[in-house]
Amino acid sequence: MGGRRQGVGIHRRVRLPLFALLLAFCAPVLATGPYNTSSEGGDARLMLKGRDPVAYFTLGKSTPGDPAIKTDFDGVTYRFVSEEHRLAFMKNPFKYVPAFGGFCANSIVYAIPWGGEPDTWKIIDGRLYIFAGEWPRRYFLMDEENNLRLAQRYWKSEVEGSIAIVQRARRLALHVPHYRTDADLANAWKTMTGEAQ
Numbered sequence: 696m697g698g699r700r701q702g703v704g705i706h707r708r709v710r711l712p713l714f715a716l717l718l719a720f721c722a723p724v725l726a727t728g729p730y731n732t733s734s735e736g737g738d739a740r741l742m743l744k745g746r747d748p749v750a751y752f753t754l755g756k757s758t759p760g761d762p763a764i765k766t767d768f769d770g771v772t773y774r775f776v777s778e779e780h781r782l783a784f785m786k787n788p789f790k791y792v793p794a795f796g797g798f799c800a801n802s803i804v805y806a807i808p809w810g811g812e813p814d815t816w817k818i819i820d821g822r823l824y825i826f827a828g829e830w831p832r833r834y835f836l837m838d839e840e841n842n843l844r845l846a847q848r849y850w851k852s853e854v855e856g857s858i859a860i861v862q863r864a865r866r867l868a869l870h871v872p873h874y875r876t877d878a879d880l881a882n883a884w885k886t887m888t889g890e891a892q
Contacts, residue, residue, distance in 0.1 A: 731797035799827035
């Protein structure tokens, strides 16, 4: 009986450091929540890699914000090119924040919070959508209305409020019913436009 207790004690000592190590590894990831953030300078949870969210609407382009002109909203930091843009954002932040936490809109169609490059974007019905690159943007726009509906559905039912890395792993292992590989999407694009990827 004494040997059994000793074994349990050893097992506990091994398990606790492994759990602590896992927690330490995951803590930065867990803190990111439903946002696609980066870290730069003193901004640990920076949205849009520092691009000004208002500039997409007023200047029509992805524009780096000034690190000295910023505000926090919902636990993440946004930078702006001017105080005017910062004030416009603060007056109505929901007008300017990117849809789907800044993750690639095409990935959210498949309930996978992944990617999102602020230089590849589109404003649809007054909302800013970010994509992982030009090809994911094109794939999304092949069936914009349906893809938007699917992305909104999966964002609300699965992704929003989730731990991004856990949700990503889950949906990479267990695909949504309408899942299409990159090759499937490239073939659909070629059929639709005659243009190869």
